[in-house]
Amino acid sequence: MLVIVSRTGGFAGLTTTWRVDVDAEPDTESWLALLDALPWADAPHDRPPQPDRFVWLVRVEARPRREVRLPDQQVTGPWRTLVDRVTSVGDAERRAPGTPGA
Amino acid sequence: MKPTVVPPYLLARIVEAGDRFDHAARAARVGLDEWRSFAGVRGRPLEAPRTARPTRASGPDRRVSDAGGGDALPGRRVRSEGDPATGDVAVDEAWDGLGATYAFFADAFGRDSIDGAGLPLEATVHYRRDYDNAFWDGERMVFGDGDGEVFGRFTASLSVIGHELAHGVTQYTTALEYQGQSGALNEHVSDVLGALVEQHAAGQTADEATWLIGAGLFTDAVQGVALRSLAAPGTAYDDDVLGRDPQPAHLDDYVVTDEDAGGVHLNSGIPNKAFHLVATALGGRAWERAGRIWWDAITAGTVTPTTDFAGFAAATLEAATARYGVDSDEARAVTDGWAGVGLPLVGA
Numbered sequence: 001m002l003v004i005v006s007r008t009g010g011f012a013g014l015t016t017t018w019r020v021d022v023d024a025e026p027d028t029e030s031w032l033a034l035l036d037a038l039p040w041a042d043a044p045h046d047r048p049p050q051p052d053r054f055v056w057l058v059r060v061e062a063r064p065r066r067e068v069r070l071p072d073q074q075v076t077g078p079w080r081t082l083v084d085r086v087t088s089v090g091d092a093e094r095r096a097p098g099t100p101g102a
Numbered sequence: 103m104k105p106t107v108v109p110p111y112l113l114a115r116i117v118e119a120g121d122r123f124d125h126a127a128r129a130a131r132v133g134l135d136e137w138r139s140f141a142g143v144r145g146r147p148l149e150a151p152r153t154a155r156p157t158r159a160s161g162p163d164r165r166v167s168d169a170g171g172g173d174a175l176p177g178r179r180v181r182s183e184g185d186p187a188t189g190d191v192a193v194d195e196a197w198d199g200l201g202a203t204y205a206f207f208a209d210a211f212g213r214d215s216i217d218g219a220g221l222p223l224e225a226t227v228h229y230r231r232d233y234d235n236a237f238w239d240g241e242r243m244v245f246g247d248g249d250g251e252v253f254g255r256f257t258a259s260l261s262v263i264g265h266e267l268a269h270g271v272t273q274y275t276t277a278l279e280y281q282g283q284s285g286a287l288n289e290h291v292s293d294v295l296g297a298l299v300e301q302h303a304a305g306q307t308a309d310e311a312t313w314l315i316g317a318g319l320f321t322d323a324v325q326g327v328a329l330r331s332l333a334a335p336g337t338a339y340d341d342d343v344l345g346r347d348p349q350p351a352h353l354d355d356y357v358v359t360d361e362d363a364g365g366v367h368l369n370s371g372i373p374n375k376a377f378h379l380v381a382t383a384l385g386g387r388a389w390e391r392a393g394r395i396w397w398d399a400i401t402a403g404t405v406t407p408t409t410d411f412a413g414f415a416a417a418t419l420e421a422a423t424a425r426y427g428v429d430s431d432e433a434r435a436v437t438d439g440w441a442g443v444g445l446p447l448v449g450a
Contacts, residue, residue: 006361010235011262011316012329013367014344049280049363051269051288052237057361073239096348097361097368 002061003035005086008097011052015097018090025089034085035060038078043068056083162204162215163222166196169229169244176242177226192227192257196245199263200225206264206295206302207271210389211397216270223267227257236262238269251321252343258318264299265315268292276405283410285366290373294396297332298389308381308388314338332378335371351375353411353444372443373411379439384432391432395422415440419447 006017022031045068049055054072058079059065075083162183168190169177180193187194200223207213215221224242233246236256243266245256256262269292272278278288293315301311315338316329326339326347335349349371350356356372357365381392398421399405405417419436426432437447 008361009363009367011237011256011265011367012234013348013362013365015361048240050237050239051272051280051292052235052266053239054235055363094343095345097365098348098357098359 003031003082003086004057004059004061005083005090006057006059007054007087008057009053009055013097014094016092016094018087018092020086020090031085034078034082035066038082040066040068043070043079044074045069045071047071047074058082160214160220162201163220164197164200164204165222165224166193166200167224167226167242168193169226171228171231173230175226175229175239175244176224177228190227192245192247192255195255195257196225196227196243196263199257199260200267202260202303203264203267203299206299206389210298210302210393213271216267217274221270225263227255236266238266238273240273243267248319248321252324253319254321256319259316260300260303261293261296261315261317262319263296265292265296268295271295272400275400276409277407278405278409279407280366281363282366283364283369284408285363286369287373287405287409287411287414289366289370290377291396291400293330293332293370293374294377294393298393301387302389307386308392309385311388313378330367330371330374332374333382335375349374351443372445373414376415376439376443376445379442380435383435383438391426392435395425395432395436398425411445415445415447 001022003020003022004017006015008015020031022028022035025031049071050073056070056072056075057067058070059067070079164181164183165179166181167177168180169175180190181188181197187197204215204223207215215223226242226244227247229244229246231247232249234249234253236243236245238244243263248254248256269288272288272291276288276291278284278291280288296315297311297313300306301308304311312328313333314328314331317327319329320326320339324339324344325341326344328338330347330349331338335351336347338347338349340346348357348368350369351371352375353372357368359365359368362368377392377396380395381388384391395418399414399417402417402421404420405414409417418440419433422430422433422436440447
């Protein structure tokens with residue numbers, strides 16, 4: 001099961017994407033527990049954007065497919081835990097918005 | 103001739119009153135230029151003696167804080183107005199950049215800080231670790247130190263500091279919504295003002311300027327001169343890790359995407375190129391005419407949070423016509439500039 005975290009926006013406007021196949025990780029169970037505990041339906045999204053601040057897109061390729069878009073200032077608590085874990089484990093891939101891939 | 107009768111700080115105040123006393127302001131500007139050439143102080147802000155009563159532009163009130171590698175804001179205050187240099191490069195660069203940005207807005211447009219009412223200028227440095235970014239959070243600029251592989255510290259570029267503070271100016275003027283075309287315009291205004299802050303500090307004309315945003319941010323490992331170019335959007339970098347600068351320079355190449363709030367940092371290339379065309383067609387110091395027109399447009403009330411490219415272009419032509427006349431070189435340069443990026447304007 002693929003977890004994909006994309007960091008978009010920022011001063012440079014580039015998108016960096018990290019991917020983790022949690023089934024291939026040694027601690028799959030802990031990954032699944034973290035993903036299940038996240039409030040996917042109640043993800044915070046109401047604050048106004050801050051210019052040049054990152055916006056994160058978190059996707060899980062599974063059934064059901066899950067996806068949230070979070071401004072950086074609202075990547076806190078369990079969302080921060082997930083983002084930090086994915087970005088430390090996965091390889092980073094940078095590209096410009098609008099280009100195919102990811 | 104040594105100008106001694108009217109002291110320079112009074113001339114500076116008359117220049118600042120240009121909105122009300124246009125003719126006097128022009129005369130005062132000539133006097134100021136003569137004084138600067140004589141005293142060799144080109145580009146430095148001129149301050150009133152300490153005994154003088156502060157009036158419209160009383161000087162910056164700078165506050166720099168250190169987040170210490172964490173994400174709590176504002177962090178610990180480490181330098182306030184009047185304090186000497188700290189020796190922390192990021193702190194001192196932010197402080198100098200805030201000062202240069204204040205001086206630019208006061209000198210070019212008679213504006214006292216970003217809200218026109220002496221708002222304290224706040225910056226936080228050393229935000230998080232390996233943080234490849236700088237942003238405006240609604241109250242302050244926040245700077246990372248970069249990761250050391252692709253990006254260095256974000257305070258190293260005056261255009262970045264000017265760009266961030268200009269987001270504050272936009273907050274207090276047009277409040278352009280940060281998505282889609284209005285968001286690209288929000289970004290564009292910050293790039294223009296950021297570039298002009300740098301040009302003003304260096305005393306450069308439009309021909310002498312680099313028109314680059316973020317030159318000096320990349321490490322030596324990156325193939326690129328800057329993050330963006332107003333003169334040639336799409337050419338600032340071409341690197342195997344970062345890819346190629348994705349900015350379009352023409353409306354035909356507008357990027358449609360969900361990322362980056364609809365590509366606000368990309369599609370800003372289109373109005374950026376229009377500004378470059380106007381500034382280089384007119385020549386001289388870009389903030390004096392092209393920059394003045396853009397400033398008039400964003401302070402006239404004609405640009406709203408949802409204005410699109412066509413609406414913004416129209417607002418700049420309206421501003422140019424109001425200040426310089428219908429058949430002026432300036433109005434013609436504005437029309438040609440926008441036509442050059444695929445946004446022809448009808449009528450004048």
